[in-house]
Amino acid sequence: MSSLVYQLTATAAQVCSPVVATAAPESLLDVIDHWQTLVGAMFGGLFAVLAALIVAWMAARRERRIAASMVLPEVQQLTAAQLGLSRYLDKWALTEGTERNLAMCRQLVEQRPEVTALYTPMIGQLADIDPRLYSHLFQCQMTHRAFEQALASFEQHDRVFREREKRRAQALRTGEKPGQAFDEEHPHLFAMLDYYAGRALHGWAYCAAHAEFGAYFLDRLIFSRWPNVWHWCRMRLFPNDLDRRSATLLKTGQLSDAGEPE
Structure with a gap:
């Protein structure tokens, strides 16, 4: 009896098995509903990346302007010192080589730019703006270091030279002779003084030239309201005197006539 009931139940279950309904085709609204989440996530990610890039660019630009604001007054100070030195020489009409060099170095000792x-x-924060700007600033630093070393040696020898000249003048006023040792050492000391003066002025000429060009590129590429692309195109297609002198100095390492100390 139990086996008969089991067979009847199994047969009824097979006859009454559910029929799987065929899914209806998706409409356009269903497709849009399925894709809107993915599209929204994609656009949201793109806008987030774009916003992060803008924030990073603004932060880097602000750091560059801060660095340039610290460097610009110093290169302008070096350029102004060169102009003041030229006016000093014109005022006293110094043309003779050795006398001119000594006067220039003594003036630089008294009014040495800090x-x-x-x-x-x-200056490393300004390296990726333009290679010419970084090159001028870096070489300005290097030539200024060489100038300071030579000027310190000149100052030391000049102090000894002036002291000897003072003692010689006192001896002449009292009728005493300076002595043979003084006569032998004086030409040597004067030659050393002239040598260090030449070294100091050579370093100063290059330092002032690099400072002038550094100030020029800082003004054009950082503090100008025009975009850098405009200045790059203008410098390439229509270079002015500063652009040509800068290119000559960076390419050959030689100062043009306009860059020589007055």
Whole structure:
């Protein structure tokens, strides 16, 4: 009896098995509903990346302007010192070579420009703006270091030279002879003084030239309201005197006539 009931139940289950309904085709609204989440996520990610890039660019631009604001006054100070030195020589009409060199170095000792920002990593923050700008600032730092070393040696020898000249003048006023040792050492000391003066002025000429070009590129590429692309195109297609002198200095390492100290 139980086996008969089991067979009847199994047969009824097979006859009454559910029929799987065929899914209806999706409409346009269903497709849009399925894809809107994915599209929204894609656009949201793109806008987030774009916003992050803008924020990073603005932060880098702000850091560059801060670094340039620290460097620009120093290179302008070096350029102004060169102009002041030229006016000083014109005022006293110094044309003779040795006398001119000694007067220039003594004036630089008295009015030596102070430079600090050029020796800091700030100029490294300006490296990716334009290779000419970074090259001028870096070489301005290097030539200023050489100038300071030569000027320090000149100052030391000049102090000894002036002291000897003072003692010689006192001896002449009292009727005493300076002595043979003084006569032998004086030409040698004067030659050393002239040598260090030449070294100092050589370094100063290059330092002032690089400072002038550095200030020029800082003004055009960082503090100008025009985009850098405009200045790059203008410098390439219609270079002015500063552009040509800068290219000559960077390419040959030689100062043009306009870059020589007055």
